[in-house]
Amino acid sequence: MPRDAAATRAKLLSAARDEFAEHGVGGARVERIAKRAGVNKERIYGHFGNKEALFEAVMVDALAEHTNGIGLPSGDIAEYAGRLYEFHRKNPQLLRLLMWESLHYGEDAELPGRENRRALYTEKVGALAGLLGTRADRRTTSLMMVLIGLAAWPSTLPQLNRLISDVSEEPTSGEDLDTAVRDTIVEVVRKATADWSDGGPDGGGGPGGDGPGGDGRPEGS
Amino acid sequence: MPRDAAATRAKLLSAARDEFAEHGVGGARVERIAKRAGVNKERIYGHFGNKEALFEAVMVDALAEHTNGIGLPSGDIAEYAGRLYEFHRKNPQLLRLLMWESLHYGEDAELPGRENRRALYTEKVGALAGLLGTRADRRTTSLMMVLIGLAAWPSTLPQLNRLISDVSEEPTSGEDLDTAVRDTIVEVVRKATADWSDGGPDGGGGPGGDGPGGDGRPEGS
DNA sequence: CTTATACAACCAACCTTTCGGTTGGCAACT
DNA sequence: AGTTGCCAACCGAAAGGTTGGTTGTATAAG
Numbered sequence: 001m002p003r004d005a006a007a008t009r010a011k012l013l014s015a016a017r018d019e020f021a022e023h024g025v026g027g028a029r030v031e032r033i034a035k036r037a038g039v040n041k042e043r044i045y046g047h048f049g050n051k052e053a054l055f056e057a058v059m060v061d062a063l064a065e066h067t068n069g070i071g072l073p074s075g076d077i078a079e080y081a082g083r084l085y086e087f088h089r090k091n092p093q094l095l096r097l098l099m100w101e102s103l104h105y106g107e108d109a110e111l112p113g114r115e116n117r118r119a120l121y122t123e124k125v126g127a128l129a130g131l132l133g134t135r136a137d138r139r140t141t142s143l144m145m146v147l148i149g150l151a152a153w154p155s156t157l158p159q160l161n162r163l164i165s166d167v168s169e170e171p172t173s174g175e176d177l178d179t180a181v182r183d184t185i186v187e188v189v190r191k192a193t194a195d196w197s198d199g200g201p202d203g204g205g206g207p208g209g210d211g212p213g214g215d216g217r218p219e220g221s
Numbered sequence: 222m223p224r225d226a227a228a229t230r231a232k233l234l235s236a237a238r239d240e241f242a243e244h245g246v247g248g249a250r251v252e253r254i255a256k257r258a259g260v261n262k263e264r265i266y267g268h269f270g271n272k273e274a275l276f277e278a279v280m281v282d283a284l285a286e287h288t289n290g291i292g293l294p295s296g297d298i299a300e301y302a303g304r305l306y307e308f309h310r311k312n313p314q315l316l317r318l319l320m321w322e323s324l325h326y327g328e329d330a331e332l333p334g335r336e337n338r339r340a341l342y343t344e345k346v347g348a349l350a351g352l353l354g355t356r357a358d359r360r361t362t363s364l365m366m367v368l369i370g371l372a373a374w375p376s377t378l379p380q381l382n383r384l385i386s387d388v389s390e391e392p393t394s395g396e397d398l399d400t401a402v403r404d405t406i407v408e409v410v411r412k413a414t415a416d417w418s419d420g421g422p423d424g425g426g427g428p429g430g431d432g433p434g435g436d437g438r439p440e441g442s
Numbered sequence: 443c444t445t446a447t448a449c450a451a452c453c454a455a456c457c458t459t460t461c462g463g464t465t466g467g468c469a470a471c472t
Numbered sequence: 473a474g475t476t477g478c479c480a481a482c483c484g485a486a487a488g489g490t491t492g493g494t495t496g497t498a499t500a501a502g
Contacts, residue, residue, distance in 0.1 A: 102380055107379055149382075158323065168359045170358050263454090
């Protein structure tokens, strides 16, 4: 077996990603990561310094990969949300990493790779604004947030959301459920964005002006 | 100081809730919990058995409290979502506990207090179906899930969502942001539920029948 | 009313295991 | 020959959980 520092590093990164996704920063075991990678524990310290730094490297790596896999919002926004939903459903690892990260760092802490991530969202919000024919204002960023949340939520607290699904009066297989949720997300986004540029924050009868107990029919049909 | 088992138990439960919300099951320190409660560590084992059982007790306790605080969906559904958003925004502890729980237990594990929680969601979905004039079918449970997700998401990954918000071209204070997000959520829910009972899964041109590249204008209008 | 007895709440100190991180030496490529 | 990737063995700290014993409280006999 030839020596190959880059390959060792890559193996460690991949093993660490699995381990961190499963157990988080505190729960991950350095020894397990080394064993998964088939590499000595000390190599982790040689390559990355310590466990925390390894976690940050994993995050940067995973986010870069995700960015290349999912493009910017394009075409039909609702279908974009549907695609996003499917991605997280099939590949929950990234979401788990994000959750661990969010819980691990304090509310006001600096996230690893902050500037890169910010730039990425700038692009995404810009693309969304382009599709909607609006500017990248607060309302559009909020919508972006809502879009991502809609798509990611069912995979974020999967047990809880399965609990909710079990309530249905219809007997439901996993497959059915998946498409039902997907369809609902697409439907909600479609309706919400249908006439988005008309309903700005200062538009007549806009959001927040209706108050509790309103009839739920904004912007007159 | 008189001896009072119930009071000791309550102090432990409260201290444990804080500790678990901050650090999760694995990261919580039994000694710290005891110190926070001003009680000897051993009392935890006397009252609850072990750390995991203490966590389950905390979850049941916290969920019961939340249930009493937030009622069933009623009145305007969109405003209900807005209220839910505000609750999680001001009181992120429960959401953090749910995230730790979700990450801690495997995808297929049994959640503590499962049956109680299920019953609670049955009520909620029932109330939602009543407001919408539909049955508690898959589509309604999916909507319930989406509603909760919408309201909870910004508080679930707060750092990430603040990153998205920072992208806005408008200068934004924390206060502004909060109301902008809230307004967006209310608006999205209002539009999505406006003619919910018309757009069922088998209705003409319903969700999922439009395919990618659709024009984003559902159901005629 | 006092005292003896049983039991529950409580605590300080301890034990065992585990874990993140380090060290000294070996082997391979330049 | 020297530099670098690599590893087995080791170390100190900390954590979950246990134990033996003490103090408060309720009950019932004297």
